[in-house]
Amino acid sequence: MLMQGLFLGLSNGVTCVAYCTPVLIPYMLGEGKSVAQNFLALSQFLLGRLAGYLAFAFVAWLINLSVLERLGSKGLLIGALYIIFSCFLMVYAFFKTDAPCAARSIGYIAGKIKVPFLIPILAGLLSGLAFCPPFLLAMTDAASEGSLSYSLFFFFMFFIGTSIFFIPIPFVGMLRRLTALRIIGKMAAGIVGLYYLYAGIITVIAGVKGI
C-alpha cells in the first residue's frame, strides 16, 4: 500500500512539474543564477512542498479518525471517494481547466516580497497545500488507513515520487519540452483517473457486499 504513494507521485509528478514550473522557472531565470544555485532554490522549494504534504497527511489522518473509524465498512466511502476524485482527475486531465496549483498566486507576491530566500520555500509550501486532484487522491489513499505514521509516510512517498520530476528543472535548456510534458502529464493523469475509477467501483462493490 505504501508503494502506492510513490506510484501516485510518480504518475502525477509530470503534471505537478508542468504546473509549478511557471513559478519556479521565471524566478530562476529572473535571478540569473548558476545551475548550482538553482539547485539550492529547488531544494528550498521542495522543502516547502514537503511541509505542505505533511500538513495534508495530518488532515488525512484526522479525517480517518473522525469519519472512517465510525463506519462499519470503509470500502463504501473510500470507493465512493475514489470514484469522485477519479472523475475530478479525468475532468482535470481532458478538459481545459485553470491550473489548481496554489503557488501560481506567488507570482504577484514574489514581486512584493524583498526576501528572495523565502520565495522558493513559500512557493513550495503553497504548491504542497494546493487542493488539486492528485493530492486529493493521495489524501483519500492516506485516509484509508488508521495510523498517523502511515499517513505521514504515504505523503512522504508521494513527495519523493513527485520530487524526482523536479530534478531536471534547474537545467533550463530542457524547458523546450515542457509543452509536450504538460500534455503527456495531463493524459497520464487521465489514465490514472480511469484506474482509480475502476478501483473505486470495485471497492464500492466490495463495500456493499461487506454491509
Next chain:
Amino acid sequence: MRTDTHQAPQGEGKGRTIILTVMMAVITAIMFSHGKIPQDPKEAIALIVTFLFANTLFFLLIYTGKTDRYRAVYFSTFAVALIISFISHMFEARGSMSLSEAKVLQCEVPFCHLVIPMTLVPMALTKTIIFPGSLIGGYASIASMFVLWIGATLALGRGFCSWGCFYGGLDDGFSRVLKRPVIKKINPKWIYLPFAVLLFVVLTAAAYLSPTYCTWFCPFKAVTEFEAVTSTKILIQTIIFVSLFIGLVIVLPILTKRRTQCAFLCPFGAMQSLTNKINVFDVRIDKEKCVKCKRCIQVCPTLSMSEESLEQGRPRITCMKCGKCIDNCPKGAISYHVKGTDVAGNNRAYRLLFLFAAFLFISIFSSHIIQDGIIRVLKLITTGSMIS
C-alpha cells in the same frame, strides 16, 4: 507555393536493381531454408512462394523507387500470416485461443515485443522478468525477442514499427481500405497519448510487477490469445481489449487513413520513438526543394509530419520511416538520410542502405511466420483444417 511539375520517386537502373536483388535473394534463400530443401511438398511450396514473394517485392521497391507501396504489401501479409500461424499454433498446443491459469503458472505464454517497455524497470530493480513466458526455447521466447528488438532498434529505430512489428500491418492494411479519409481532422495532441500510456504502464509495471498493458489494454489479444473469462474483472478486460481492437485497429484506420493504434495508443511505439534519437537513419526534408504543398502532412499515417516539420526539415520523433511521405512528395524533397551527412547529399545511396537493412530484417523476421501461414492455408485447402 511554387507550382513546378511532379517529380516521381526515382528508382535504380535495371543493372543495379538486379545486382541488389541477387544479393538479397542469396541471403534470403539461406535464411528462409536454413540451408536445406524441405521434403514435405507443402513446406517446399511455402518456402518457394515466400522466397519469390519477398524478392519480387524487393526488386519492385528498388526498381520503381516506391517504398511504402511495396513495404505495406509485405507488412500486411506478415500480420495476416501471424494471425493464421499463431491461432493455429494455439489450437494445436492448447485446444483454444484462451489462456488458462495453468499455462501462466507453467510460464508458457508467448512473449511479444510490446511487453518490453514494462519489463525493463522491474528487470533493473528486481533482476526478474515480470512475464510468464519461457526465457529460452519454446514458442516466442523472451531472449529471442530481446535479441531481435535490440538488433532492430540499432538498425531501424522506430522503423521497427513499419518494418518489423507483426501487428502493425493490421492497422496499416485497414488504413488503405478507403481512397479518401472520412475523418480528416485529428487533434495532433493525440500523438502524445502513447507517451502517457508508456508512462502509466512502466510505472504500474514497476509498482505492481505486472505487465499492465498486456492485462488491460493490448488490442491484439483479440487475434492472438486472451485469458479465459472466469470473473467480472476478466470480462471487463476482455471488453476493453476487444473494443480497442475494433476501434483502433479496424474502424478508425479505415475512417482516418491513419495507423491509429500505432499513433495514438502503442506504448512500445512511444519507446521506439525515443530510440530514433540513437538510430543512424532518419527522414529529412530538403527545405530548398520543398514547396510546402503539405501532401506529406496529409498522408503521414502517424501525424509525424507537421508544418513545424517542414520548417525544421525533419519529421517529429514519432516517424516510423514507412516511406509514405517520400512516395507522395511531388518534388522528391523528402528522403531517407544518414545522420551526420548533408541533407542534399547522395540520397539514393542512403535509401539503398536503409532499405537493404530494413527489408533484410523484415524478410528474415517474417519468413518462418509467412511460411507457416501458407502451410496452414494449404492444409485448410487439402484437409479442411489448419491444425495437425
